[in-house]
Amino acid sequence: MKQSLLYLVLPLVVILLFTVSVFAQHRTLNGNHPFEPPQTLEQWEQRRPELQRQILVSQGLYPLPEKTDLKPIVHHPIERDEYTVHGVILEVVPGYFLTGNLYVPKNRAGKMPGVLSPHGHWSGGRFFRHPNQEFEKELQSGGEKYDPSGRFPLQARCATLARLGCVVFHYDMIGYADSIQIPHSTGVREAMNTKENWGFFSPQAELRLQNTMGLQTLGSIRALDWLESLPEVDKDRIAITGASGGGTQSFILSAIDDRIAVSFPAVMVSTAMQGGCTCENAHYLRIGTGNAEIAALFAPKPQGMTAANDWTREMKTKGFPQLQRLYGLYGAEKNVALFPHVEFGHNYNFVARNDMYRFMNEHLKLGHTFEDEPVEKPFQPLTVEEMTVWSGSHAKPSGDQVGKAFERRLLREMDERSQKQLAALPPEQRNEIVKNALETMIGWKSPEPGDVVFAPSDHVQEESYGTRRTFRLIDTRTRLSTPGVLLIPQAASRTEIEISVFVSKNGVSDYLNEQGQPIAEVNTCLEKGHLVVILDLYGQGGNNVAEGPLEKAMFSGSQEPWKEFLGYTYGYNLTIFSKRVQGLLGALTLPPVSERMNITLHGLKGGAAYAAVARALLGDAVDTMIVDTEGFRFADIETLDDVNMLPGIVKYGDLLAILSLCDPKTTVIRGEK
Numbered sequence: 001m002k003q004s005l006l007y008l009v010l011p012l013v014v015i016l017l018f019t020v021s022v023f024a025q026h027r028t029l030n031g032n033h034p035f036e037p038p039q040t041l042e043q044w045e046q047r048r049p050e051l052q053r054q055i056l057v058s059q060g061l062y063p064l065p066e067k068t069d070l071k072p073i074v075h076h077p078i079e080r081d082e083y084t085v086h087g088v089i090l091e092v093v094p095g096y097f098l099t100g101n102l103y104v105p106k107n108r109a110g111k112m113p114g115v116l117s118p119h120g121h122w123s124g125g126r127f128f129r130h131p132n133q134e135f136e137k138e139l140q141s142g143g144e145k146y147d148p149s150g151r152f153p154l155q156a157r158c159a160t161l162a163r164l165g166c167v168v169f170h171y172d173m174i175g176y177a178d179s180i181q182i183p184h185s186t187g188v189r190e191a192m193n194t195k196e197n198w199g200f201f202s203p204q205a206e207l208r209l210q211n212t213m214g215l216q217t218l219g220s221i222r223a224l225d226w227l228e229s230l231p232e233v234d235k236d237r238i239a240i241t242g243a244s245g246g247g248t249q250s251f252i253l254s255a256i257d258d259r260i261a262v263s264f265p266a267v268m269v270s271t272a273m274q275g276g277c278t279c280e281n282a283h284y285l286r287i288g289t290g291n292a293e294i295a296a297l298f299a300p301k302p303q304g305m306t307a308a309n310d311w312t313r314e315m316k317t318k319g320f321p322q323l324q325r326l327y328g329l330y331g332a333e334k335n336v337a338l339f340p341h342v343e344f345g346h347n348y349n350f351v352a353r354n355d356m357y358r359f360m361n362e363h364l365k366l367g368h369t370f371e372d373e374p375v376e377k378p379f380q381p382l383t384v385e386e387m388t389v390w391s392g393s394h395a396k397p398s399g400d401q402v403g404k405a406f407e408r409r410l411l412r413e414m415d416e417r418s419q420k421q422l423a424a425l426p427p428e429q430r431n432e433i434v435k436n437a438l439e440t441m442i443g444w445k446s447p448e449p450g451d452v453v454f455a456p457s458d459h460v461q462e463e464s465y466g467t468r469r470t471f472r473l474i475d476t477r478t479r480l481s482t483p484g485v486l487l488i489p490q491a492a493s494r495t496e497i498e499i500s501v502f503v504s505k506n507g508v509s510d511y512l513n514e515q516g517q518p519i520a521e522v523n524t525c526l527e528k529g530h531l532v533v534i535l536d537l538y539g540q541g542g543n544n545v546a547e548g549p550l551e552k553a554m555f556s557g558s559q560e561p562w563k564e565f566l567g568y569t570y571g572y573n574l575t576i577f578s579k580r581v582q583g584l585l586g587a588l589t590l591p592p593v594s595e596r597m598n599i600t601l602h603g604l605k606g607g608a609a610y611a612a613v614a615r616a617l618l619g620d621a622v623d624t625m626i627v628d629t630e631g632f633r634f635a636d637i638e639t640l641d642d643v644n645m646l647p648g649i650v651k652y653g654d655l656l657a658i659l660s661l662c663d664p665k666t667t668v669i670r671g672e673k
Helices: 005-009 012-019 041-058 132-141 153-163 203-207 212-229 245-256 291-296 320-329 350-363 403-423 427-442 520-527 576-589 608-621 654-659
Strands: 073-079 083-093 096-105 112-118 167-171 233-243 262-266 303-307 336-340 452-463 466-475 480-489 497-503 531-535 597-603 624-628 667-670
Touching (some): 041 245, 083 153, 083 212, 112 212, 153 350, 167 212, 212 233, 233 350, 245 262, 262 350, 291 320, 303 350, 320 336, 403 427, 427 654, 466 576, 480 576, 497 520, 520 531, 531 576, 576 608
Parallel strands (some): 233 262, 597 624
Antiparallel strands (some): 073 083, 466 480, 480 531
């Protein structure tokens, strides 16, 4: 039996929550990102797929794009005593190339382990060499011990692993070395903010979750596809190691791809700074999480990491003990290792590389006995001319294969393939993907009893139709507060309660006239005896926040133009749109509402998108929905600071795809041709 309306207003005690801030703190990449492992393995196994999905969504890789022919070109072999180095060109997606060098050991019988080696943010990338003065400093500090390995530390890493018996693929990050088609870390460029032919960092790219981190991660996935296909590689013994930005690539790929067997991300996993480059940040990536927890996704497989006198300096006490506890849930504490060398600055120096070689030797079962002697030996470095893949008949990309025109075409074609991929899926599978992506983008989880509480005001105002009362809904998990008004008609039933919930562009003011009286749509519901709830969602009316929801400070206060990227804000914080939908979801799932009332959700006057997303997530928990889209499409958004900016929503079909998740028998759609 339906309960009395009084049940709705019982928990007055929750007003005490106003003694603390009701808004979650704004997070940035330089903040504190602690990791607290769950108490049980069962809890972690529930969390794990959600977090993996969050990473994939953030990279624009959910679902993974259909894999096209890599058309591998392996050429220009350079012979050394114990290994051969080849130039490699892979076509990650049609027209876009991943470049690098493959180190293959000589005189080895049987299949060998494979190692992916992303280079990170060292000047020149794969071509890096220490300038003379810097090299001398490294020698004096003890960070490097030998020449030429200390001058060419990236090459030394690959050459030594090859000598130890590993097939090593040393590949380029976007915009480094031979990767010349797209520049590195450009940030917002006004000329690329066009509706039809857009580039990275534009509103259209963000709405499709097209970001350079995602393209780089896709490159790592395809590099792994190719490496494991080589006849000399044991696909059950594939590792990855890189430092700095290469460390980010290492733990991200390890977190989402089960084919990696051993991981060694250097000087990157920490609870402090999370990665300063646009290629290390993406929308949704670190909302409610951070690098330490992302690294934990690799458990229980062997994972080593280093710390230095940088943002990783406190890993020994903040981050690593938690990783050990997480590994302990599997009984695998010995499989995670930290090698702290805080006497050195940010590095992947000789000391750190030595730790890595020993870790790889143990866990890839290379069979060497090093005792206390250093693993690295003198070697003959490659020149840039020997390393480059653009030689001989393989000409460097030029013309329409590089630059802004190429970037625009690449993103347009990737979007077209993504849309075709989704359209080709059976409806049930497609709908599941869209709903799963929405859950990540909105950041919503169904509340437990007590998670969302109702805090009514003491003031009850008598009106001609009945009574009016203000209230706040508080989500104790996010500390988001949603105020609104409750209109109770005199004819309201005390048994079969009908409730109409209204949302709009501006909130309560859209449904009350200048005299504070309900407009026609609301009056119709009151005359039917419905309880009416009108909400001020985040940033609307009485729900304005101190800093203003439309603030332009979306780039974490950065002064460097290359950091102008919305992902620095929405990679760590919910979007304005998400906060608005969360407020609405809180109202619709409050137990006295969701369990004891028939709900009609009205998304009018600019509120259609909020209503549609909420109902898509809740399904038949909302009995009826009435929306007027007014022809709105997310794809028409032209500015990054638009309140309806929801990165990824166009990738998953825009508003019409969201509406298609709603029961057509109980959905009224107006405003469409």
